[in-house]
Amino acid sequence: MLKIENVRVSYNGIDAVHGVSLEVSEGEAVALLGPNGAGKSSTLKAIVGAVASTGRIEFDGGVYRRQPDALARAGLMLVPEGRHLFKSMTAHENIQVGESARRGRSGPSVDDIYELFPALVPLRDRASWALSGGEQQMVAVGRALAGGPRMLLLDEPSMGLAPLVISDMYKSLAQIRDSVTILCVEQNTQAALKLCQRAYVMANGEIQLEATAAELAGQKRLMDSYMGRKDVGGAVEDKAETTAS
Numbered sequence: 001m002l003k004i005e006n007v008r009v010s011y012n013g014i015d016a017v018h019g020v021s022l023e024v025s026e027g028e029a030v031a032l033l034g035p036n037g038a039g040k041s042s043t044l045k046a047i048v049g050a051v052a053s054t055g056r057i058e059f060d061g062g063v064y065r066r067q068p069d070a071l072a073r074a075g076l077m078l079v080p081e082g083r084h085l086f087k088s089m090t091a092h093e094n095i096q097v098g099e100s101a102r103r104g105r106s107g108p109s110v111d112d113i114y115e116l117f118p119a120l121v122p123l124r125d126r127a128s129w130a131l132s133g134g135e136q137q138m139v140a141v142g143r144a145l146a147g148g149p150r151m152l153l154l155d156e157p158s159m160g161l162a163p164l165v166i167s168d169m170y171k172s173l174a175q176i177r178d179s180v181t182i183l184c185v186e187q188n189t190q191a192a193l194k195l196c197q198r199a200y201v202m203a204n205g206e207i208q209l210e211a212t213a214a215e216l217a218g219q220k221r222l223m224d225s226y227m228g229r230k231d232v233g234g235a236v237e238d239k240a241e242t243t244a245s
């Protein structure tokens with residue numbers, strides 16, 4: 001469904017993504033893992049045309065080059081890092097904005113979205129700036145889902161959230177996994193490997209490893225070394241998994 005080949009991104013002449021190729025088939029949930037600065041977000045931004053890039057981006061059989069609107073029309077939607085909600089609009093209005101991008105595609109109704117995120121029901125009329133990080137993340141995912149995506153690109157859905165909130169977010173994502181194809185960028189390897197069937201591990205702007213989630217789940221030491229985590233007296237120091245909201 002999504003195939004990118006030899007994608008390169010550079011900022012002010014400095015390469016951030018060095019020729020990344022990856023593929024996600026329809027119906028799959030795939031993780032793109034890696035430490036800070038690996039180039040994960042830049043790869044997602046290149047896919048949706050939010051940064052200049054070179055290389056080939058194929059979605060649903062069509063080749064796209066710097067055409068963000070065309071990709072959104074084709075049903076590829078990004079939930080960006082930091083959520084980027086319309087802060088003065090309510091939670092409900094943000095979700096309605098998503099619905100207005102549906103363009104005839106089928107997908108979950110607004111009621112379905114409240115069913116997926118019941119915590120949003122009493123908050124629907126609250127301005128988005130007054131929501132917690134976890135609640136804003138629910139609205140951001142709900143807004144993208146309301147657009148009836150065929151594929152969702154999720155950029156660090158766990159970022160800045162407390163462990164229990166991450167767990168709830170990932171339970172909701174597991175509920176939509178069978179109806180939407182997913183590419184999920186994460187530093188929280190545990191959460192992403194539970195959601196996804198397969199993963200790419202990225203470091204220094206390159207894909208270092210591709211494996212099934214089951215293979216990677218059994219390779220904790222290897223994953224920790226890729227993610228730049230160190231063992232502290234037997235307990236693994238993992239900023240991404242312990243950051244509170």
Ligand SMILES: Nc1ncnc2c1ncn2[C@@H]1O[C@H](COP(=O)(O)OP(=O)(O)OP(=O)(O)O)[C@@H](O)[C@H]1O
Nearest residue numbers: 011012016034035036037038039040041042043187
């Ligand atoms: N707008 C920008 N201008 C200059 N350099 C940038 C810009 N955005 C990202 N970079 C650099 O590109 C490299 C890759 O960054 P990117 O955000 O893609 O990594 P990441 O793997 O998503 O990291 P994180 O998990 O910390 O978000 C980093 O060295 C970063 O400093």
